[in-house]
Amino acid sequence: xxxxxxxxxxxxxxxxxxxxxxxxxxxxxxxxxxxxxxxxxxxxxxxxxxxxxxxxxxxxxxxxxxxxxxxxxxxxxxxxxxxxxxxxxxxxxxxxxxxxxxxxxxxxxxxxxxxxxxxxxxxxxxxxxxxxxxxxxxxxxxxxxxxxxxxxxxxxxxxxxxxxxxxxxxxxxxxxxxxxxxxxxxxxxxxxxxxxxxxxxxxxxxxxxxxxxxxxxxxxxxxxxxxxxxxxxxxxxxxxxxxxxxxxxxxxxxxxxxxxxxxxxxxxxxxxx
Amino acid sequence: xxxxxxxxxxxxxxxxxxxxxxxxxxxxxxxxxxxxxxxxxxxxxxxxxxxxxxxxxxxxxxxxxxxxxxxxxxxxxxxxxxxxxxxxxxxxxxxxxxxxxxxxxxxxxxxxxxxxxxxxxxxxxxxxxxxxxxxxxxxxxxxxxxxxxxxxxxxxxxxxxxxxxxxxxxxxxxxxxxxxxxxxxxxxxxxxxxxxxxxxxxxxxxxxxxxxxxxxxxxxxxxxxxxxxxxxxxxxxxxxxxxxxxxxxxxxxxxxxxxxxxxxxxxxxxxxxxxxxxxxxxxxxxxxxxxxxxxxxxxxxxxxxxxxxxxxxxxxxxxxxxxxxxxxxxxxxxxxxxxxxxxxxxxxxxxxxxxxxxxxxxxxxxxxxxxxxxxxxxx
Ligand SMILES: Nc1ncnc2c1ncn2[C@@H]1O[C@H](COP(=O)(O)OP(=O)(O)OP(=O)(O)O)[C@@H](O)[C@H]1O
Ligand SMILES: [Mg+2]
Numbered sequence: 001x002x003x004x005x006x007x008x009x010x011x012x013x014x015x016x017x018x019x020x021x022x023x024x025x026x027x028x029x030x031x032x033x034x035x036x037x038x039x040x041x042x043x044x045x046x047x048x049x050x051x052x053x054x055x056x057x058x059x060x061x062x063x064x065x066x067x068x069x070x071x072x073x074x075x076x077x078x079x080x081x082x083x084x085x086x087x088x089x090x091x092x093x094x095x096x097x098x099x100x101x102x103x104x105x106x107x108x109x110x111x112x113x114x115x116x117x118x119x120x121x122x123x124x125x126x127x128x129x130x131x132x133x134x135x136x137x138x139x140x141x142x143x144x145x146x147x148x149x150x151x152x153x154x155x156x157x158x159x160x161x162x163x164x165x166x167x168x169x170x171x172x173x174x175x176x177x178x179x180x181x182x183x184x185x186x187x188x189x190x191x192x193x194x195x196x197x198x199x200x201x202x203x204x205x206x207x208x209x210x211x212x213x214x215x216x217x218x219x220x221x222x223x224x225x226x227x228x229x230x231x232x233x234x235x236x237x238x239x240x241x242x243x244x245x246x247x248x249x250x251x252x253x254x255x256x257x258x259x260x261x262x263x264x265x266x267x268x269x270x271x272x273x
Numbered sequence: 274x275x276x277x278x279x280x281x282x283x284x285x286x287x288x289x290x291x292x293x294x295x296x297x298x299x300x301x302x303x304x305x306x307x308x309x310x311x312x313x314x315x316x317x318x319x320x321x322x323x324x325x326x327x328x329x330x331x332x333x334x335x336x337x338x339x340x341x342x343x344x345x346x347x348x349x350x351x352x353x354x355x356x357x358x359x360x361x362x363x364x365x366x367x368x369x370x371x372x373x374x375x376x377x378x379x380x381x382x383x384x385x386x387x388x389x390x391x392x393x394x395x396x397x398x399x400x401x402x403x404x405x406x407x408x409x410x411x412x413x414x415x416x417x418x419x420x421x422x423x424x425x426x427x428x429x430x431x432x433x434x435x436x437x438x439x440x441x442x443x444x445x446x447x448x449x450x451x452x453x454x455x456x457x458x459x460x461x462x463x464x465x466x467x468x469x470x471x472x473x474x475x476x477x478x479x480x481x482x483x484x485x486x487x488x489x490x491x492x493x494x495x496x497x498x499x500x501x502x503x504x505x506x507x508x509x510x511x512x513x514x515x516x517x518x519x520x521x522x523x524x525x526x527x528x529x530x531x532x533x534x535x536x537x538x539x540x541x542x543x544x545x546x547x548x549x550x551x552x553x554x555x556x557x558x559x560x561x562x563x564x565x566x567x568x569x570x571x572x573x574x575x576x577x578x579x580x581x582x583x584x585x586x587x588x589x590x591x592x593x594x595x596x597x598x599x600x601x602x603x604x605x606x607x608x609x610x611x612x613x614x615x616x617x618x619x620x621x622x623x624x625x626x627x628x629x630x631x632x633x634x635x636x637x638x639x640x641x642x643x644x645x646x647x648x649x650x651x652x
Contacts, residue, residue, distance in 0.1 A: 069525050095527040103525050109518035113434070123526050126429055 021080070022047045022179055022211040023068060028077035030063055037063055038237045041077070043230050045179075050205050050212045050225050052245060054260065055232030061215040062183055064232070068213065069181055070098050082178070099127050102172030102180040102210075106187055108164035110156040116143065116167045117152035123174045142170040146200065162193040166200075173204065180204065182214040186221055198224050219263060223249070231257050283332070284310060286317065292324035299332030302340040311343060318350040326351055330363035341367060345374050412531075412609050416539060419531040423540070428532045438541035442503045446549060449502065450495055454553035457494055458482055458560025466564055475569040479576045480583030482561030488588045491553040492595035493640060495546065496603065500632035504607035507538055508628035511611025512621035520612065530612060539604035546600030547593045554592060591647060598639050606632040 023045040030037045037060040045051045053061050066072040067079060070086060079086045081097050089097070110119050120139045124130060130138065143149055146166040156164055165185065172180055185201070186194035198221050205212050205225075216222060222229065222245045229248065231241040233256055241248055241257045252258035282300035289295075294317060318326070328344065344363075348371060351358045360368050389397075422428045465481040511534055514520050523530055558580055565571040607628045614624040646652075 066521075071521055071524060098525055098527045101525060103522065105518040105522060107517055109522040111519055111522075112514070112517070113437075122528075126526065126528055 020047055020083075021045065022049075022082065023051075023213070024078075024080040024083075025068075026078045026080070028064075028067070028079065029075040030060060030067060031075040032063075036075070036237065038232065038239075039076075040238050041232075043239060043242055045211060045213060046228070047211050048205065048209050049227045050201065050214065052222050052226040052229035053213065053215045053232065054217060054222060054229055054245075056234050056260070057217075059232040059234035061232060065181055065183055065213070065215055069101055069103055070094060099123075099175065100178045102175070102177035104165065104168045104172045104180065104182045104185060106183045108156070108161075108168035110164055110167055110171070112156050115153050115155055116148065116159075116170075119156070119167065120171045120174050123171065127175055138174070142173055143167075145173065146170045147196075162189050165189065165197065169197075169200065173208075176208065177210065179211045179213065182212070182216070184216055185214060186216060186218045194218065194221070201225055219261065222261075231260065284314070286314075288320065288323075292322045294320065294323055294326045295329060296326065297329035297332065298340075301334050302336040304337065304339055314343060315346055315350065318347065318354055318356060323354075323356055325357050325359065327359045328363055330367065333364055333367075336364070336367065341370055341374075344371060348375060408613075409605075409609060412612075413605055415529075415531045416535055416605060416608075419529065419536050420539070422532070423536060428536060429528050430532055430536045434533075435537035435540060438538045439545065441506070442499060442541055443545045443548075446499065446502060446545070447552065450498055450549050450553050451556045453498055454486070454491060454494055454556035455560040457490060458486055458557030459563055460560075461485055461490070461557070462561035462564030463568070465561075466569055470569070475565075476571060476575065476579055478561060478565050478569060479571070479579035483558055483580040483583045484588060486557030486561075487554045487584055487592045489592065489595060489640060489644070491557055492546075492550045492592050492599060493636065494557075495549045495553045495596060496599035496636040497633055499542070499546065499549070499599070500603050500606070500629050500636065503542065504603040504628050504632045505625045507604065507607030508611040508614070508625045509621055511608055512614035512624040515612065515614045516616055516618065516621060531608075534612065535604065535608040538608060539601065542600035542604045543597060544600075546596040546603075548596075550593055550596030554589075587652065591643070591652065595640065595643060598643070599636050602635045602639060603632045606635060 021044045025044070026042050028041040029039040030041070041064070053064060055061050063072065067074050068081075073087055078088070082100075084093060084097060086094060086097060110116070111122070114122070117136075117139045120142050121135050124135045124138060128135075139152065140149070143152055146169050148163060148166055148170065151159065151163070151167070156167070159167065182201070185197050189197065201212060201214070202225055204210050212225075214221070214225065226245040228243065229241075229245045230239045231248070232238075233240040241253045245261065248257055249261045252261065258264075282302065284296065284298055286294060286296040296314070296317070317323075326347070328347075333340075344360075344367065348358050348360075352375070360371060363371075419428060423430070461482045462478050465478045466475055469475050469477050469481070511520070514534070520530060520534075523533055562573065562576050562580075565576045566573055610624040610628040610631065614620045
C-alpha cells in the first residue's frame with residue numbers, strides 16, 4: 001500500500017507524546033459572506049510537530065490558513081494560539097502573536113521594490129532592536145540557511161521561482177518564529193527543489209524546534225515530512241480524518257481519504273460505470 | 274435511406290424495422306464540418322420508434338476533434354432520450370475520448386436566478402454605495418491616524434519609499450503639468466479675449482486668466498493630470514502587490530498597510546501638489562500672455578502688471594490649498610483601490626480605472642465644497 005515508496009518516517013508522531021498545543025481550533029465555521037465553506041472544524045497542533053492540512057482543490061485549505069494567520073476572521077468558533085483566543089483579543093495581542101508567525105506564501109510574496117536582503121531585514125527592523133550591523137549579519141545567516149548566500153543584493157524579479165520561495169522562507173524565519181506556515185511549498189518546483197525544500201522544512205523543525213503547518217497536496221511531501229494531519233472534505237465541508245498521514249494510509253477512515261492518499265480516482269471510478 | 278459523399282468520406286445510415294439505427298463512417302474526417310450532413314445526423318435520435326443506435330467506424334482512417342464533437346452531440350441527444358448507443362466498433366481513441374467526455378462529472382453548483390424587482394435592486398445598490406462610502410471614510414480615517422503617528426511617534430515607513438514617491442510626483446511630473454497648464458491658459462485667454470474685445474476691455478484678459486488659473490483652475494488641472502498619472506500608478510502598483518500576496522505578507526508581519534504603502538505616497542503628494550499648482554499657475558499665465566501679446570497687442574509689462582494686480586494673497590493661498598486637498602484625494606483613491614483590489618490581473622485593471630475615476634470625481638466634489646465654503650464665509 002506504500003504508493004510512492006517514500007522513505008519511512010521514523011519520527012514518532014508528537015501527538016502521542018505529552019506536548020502542549022501550539023494551535024487549538026474549536027468548532028470553527030468558515031464562510032465567505034453567505035457561502036459556508038466548512039463547519040465544525042476542530043483540531044489541535046502540538047508544539048514542534050509538522051502538521052499537514054490536506055484536501056482537494058477548493059476544499060478551503062488556503063482559507064483555513066488565512067484564519068490561522070490572522071488574515072480572515074472565522075464566522076464562528078475559536079482559534080487558540082499558544083492558549084490565547086486570537087480572534088477575541090485586542091489588536092495589540094494579535095500583533096504580538098502575528099509577530100511570532102513566519103509564513104511562506106505560495107509565490108514567495110517578496111516585496112518587489114526591495115532587494116532580498118531588505119526583504120529579510122524588514123521584520124527584523126520592525127520587531128527587534130538590533131543594530132544595523134547585527135541585522136546585516138542575521139540577514140546574511142538566514143540567506144545562507146536557505147542556500148542563497150550572496151544573493152542579498154538581487155531584486156525578486158532577478159531570481160527564479162524556486163529561489164523566490166527560498167528567499168520567502170528566509171524572510172519567514174527572520175524572527176525565529178514559533179510557528180511557520182507554508183501554503184503549497186512545492187507547487188511549481190521541480191522534484192529536486194521540492195525535495196530540498198522538504199529537507200529544509202525538516203531541518204528547521206528539528207533544529208530550531210519550530211512548529212510547522214503545511215498546506216499541500218504533494219503525496220511525497222505529506223509522507224516525508226508530516227507527523228500529523230487533517231483532511232478537509234469539500235463535499236461534507238468538514239474535517240473527516242486526522243492523524244499521522246502514514247497511519248491514515250494504513251487505516252483510512254473513509255474512502256475519500258484512501259483515494260486521496262493512494263492517488264486513485266474514486267470519483268471517476270464510481271461514475272464511469 | 275442512403276447518402277453518398279465524396280469517395281474518401283462516407284456516412285451511411287440505415288434504420289431497420291425493429292428500430293435499430295446503424296450509422297457507419299468511412300474515410301478521412303479531418304476538419305470535418307459538413308453542415309448539411311451534420312444537421313441530418315443530429316436529427317437522427319429524434320426518429321420515432323428508435324430503440325438503439327450502433328456506430329460503426331471500422332472504415333475511419335484519419336479523424337480529429339471535429340468528428341468527436343458530432344459523435345458527442347449525437348450520444349448526448351440519444352442519452353437524453355434514453356436510447357442506448359453502441360460505440361464498440363469505433364476506433365479505440367474515439368471510444369475512450371467519448372467515454373471520458375460522457376462520464377458524469379461534478380458540475381458547478383447551480384445558483385438560483387433571483388428575480389428582483391427594480392425597487393429591490395435600486396435599494397440594494399444604494400445600500401452598497403452607502404457601505405462603500407463608509408469603508409472609504411474608515412480608510413481615510415486610518416490614513417490620517419497614520420499621518421498623526423508619523424508626526425508624534427514612530428511609523429513603519431522606509432524613507433527610500435518616500436523619496437522615490439517624491440521623485441516620481443515631483444520633477445518628473447513637471448513637463449506634462451507645464452504643457453497642459455500653458456494650453457489651458459492659452460484657451461482661457463483666447464475665449465476671454467473674444468468677449469472682452471467687444472467692450473474694448475481686452476486688457477482684462479490678463480486679470481481673467483490670472484484669477485481663474487491661480488484661484489482654482491491651476492489646481493484642478495494639476496489634480497486631473499496627477500490622478501491619471503500618479504493615482505493610476507499607485508493603484509496598479511499596490512494592486513499588483515495584492516495579487517502577489519505581498520499585502521497579505523505585510524499584514525501578517527503586523528505592519529500597518531497604511532503606514533507602509535499609503536503614507537510615503539500621500540506625504541509625497543501632499544508636499545508636491547501645492548508646488549505643482551504654483552508651477553501650473555505660472556504656466557497658465559504665460560499661456561494667457563501669448564494671446565495678450567500676439568493677438569491683442571498688449572505689451573508684456575502691461576500684461577504682467579495687470580495679472581499681478583488682479584491677484585492677491587488670498588486667491589493664491591486658496592489655489593494652493595486646493596492643490597493640497599487634491600494631493601490627499603489622489604493618494605487616498607489610488608491606495609484605497611489598490612489595497613482593496615482582487616486577486617487577479619483583471620482586478621488590477623479595474624482598480625486602476627476606479628482609482629482615476631474616483632480621484633477626478635472627488636476632485637470636482639472637493640472643489641465645489643471649498644468654493645461654497647469660501648462663498649459662505651466670504652473668503
Ligand atoms: N475571496 C473569496 N470570496 C469568495 N469565495 C472565495 C474567496 N476565496 C476563495 N473562495 C472560495 O472558497 C473555496 C476554497 O478556496 P481556497 O482557496 O481556500 O481552496 P484551497 O483548498 O486552498 O484550494 P487549492 O488547493 O486549489 O488552493 C473555493 O471554492 C472558492 O470558490
Ligand atoms: Mg490554496
